[in-house]
Amino acid sequence: MSLAIEVKNLNFSYDSEEGVQTIKNVSFSIEKGQYVSLIGHNGSGKSTLAKLLAYLLEPASGEIYVDGIRVNEKNIREIRQTIGVVFQNPDNQFIGSTVEGDIAFGLENRAVPREKMIELVKKYSRLVGMDKFLNKSPDELSGGQKQRVAIAGILALGLKIIIFDEATSMLDPEGVEDIKKLIFEMKKEDPELTFVSITHDIEEAYLSDKVIILNSGEKYMEGVPEDVFADEDKIKSIGLDIPFVLQVKNALKKKGIETPKNIRTIEELSNYLCGK
Ligand SMILES: Nc1ncnc2c1ncn2[C@@H]1O[C@H](COP(=O)(O)OP(=O)(O)O)[C@@H](O)[C@H]1O
Ligand SMILES: [Mg+2]
Numbered sequence: 001m002s003l004a005i006e007v008k009n010l011n012f013s014y015d016s017e018e019g020v021q022t023i024k025n026v027s028f029s030i031e032k033g034q035y036v037s038l039i040g041h042n043g044s045g046k047s048t049l050a051k052l053l054a055y056l057l058e059p060a061s062g063e064i065y066v067d068g069i070r071v072n073e074k075n076i077r078e079i080r081q082t083i084g085v086v087f088q089n090p091d092n093q094f095i096g097s098t099v100e101g102d103i104a105f106g107l108e109n110r111a112v113p114r115e116k117m118i119e120l121v122k123k124y125s126r127l128v129g130m131d132k133f134l135n136k137s138p139d140e141l142s143g144g145q146k147q148r149v150a151i152a153g154i155l156a157l158g159l160k161i162i163i164f165d166e167a168t169s170m171l172d173p174e175g176v177e178d179i180k181k182l183i184f185e186m187k188k189e190d191p192e193l194t195f196v197s198i199t200h201d202i203e204e205a206y207l208s209d210k211v212i213i214l215n216s217g218e219k220y221m222e223g224v225p226e227d228v229f230a231d232e233d234k235i236k237s238i239g240l241d242i243p244f245v246l247q248v249k250n251a252l253k254k255k256g257i258e259t260p261k262n263i264r265t266i267e268e269l270s271n272y273l274c275g276k
Helices: 046-053 073-080 099-109 114-127 143-155 173-189 202-206 225-230 232-236 244-254 266-273
Strands: 003-012 023-031 035-039 061-066 083-086 161-165 194-198 210-215 218-223
Touching: 003 046, 003 194, 023 046, 023 061, 023 194, 023 210, 035 046, 035 202, 046 061, 046 083, 046 161, 046 194, 073 083, 083 143, 099 114, 099 143, 114 143, 143 161, 143 173, 202 225, 202 244, 210 225, 218 225, 225 232, 244 266
Parallel strands: 023 218, 035 194, 035 210, 083 161, 161 194
Antiparallel strands: 003 023, 003 061, 210 218
């Protein structure tokens, strides 16, 4: 299986934090087409790691490979044709003077022909529910609407690897679900599309292909969700919780009712228990 992202012994410090290492000897790999959740407390280094992957920050040491290419200052352009990050704060990302201009910005930068660009702006503004707002300026939009625009701007680029760094934090639960569905649709169309979700949503993490946990700048755990969350004590010892469905499964187990390891949702669990 070829890798979308490979990180080896990555280290990083912000200059302003003398003596403090923000990313400590972190190594992990992500296969092409995987949906990966990156979780951990605030300040654990998740956003810093996302910035390092897209070379928005320069590693102190270690290696990063994106789609097989070693990331360094010489191939930033190539890397940014492959990987894109949507960050939490949409104000720092809104570049255009209108929604339309903002979604078009990345496409213009990549010299996408005008006709194609108009088509893509239409398509992705519609998919994120912002097609009625194309001529609005950022100050006419809510935080959640700006997040939708930022998401459209990245999705329109047709990148192979997309990272959402708490990119839907200002949306209501329904909006979050809509965007998740959109990502799953895109992944269905392109099984090689790799998606990394930096999230506090443990339930989402449990549905991922892989979970990576950062703690104080170090990789704490990495693996399939069933294995990672199986070690309840290890998860709870850093103040994280285990998914609700797993809590139910564990409670059933205590009563002598075993359920299959691969059940990941309440719906699957109730179907199983009802013998469907
Ligand atoms: N621009 C910056 N300058 C200095 N320190 C920073 C900067 N950004 C983040 N940090 C520090 O780096 C650590 C990791 O932050 P961050 O990567 O934002 O974590 P997370 O995204 O997991 O909340 C924190 O201690 C934070 O205060
Ligand atoms: Mg962050």
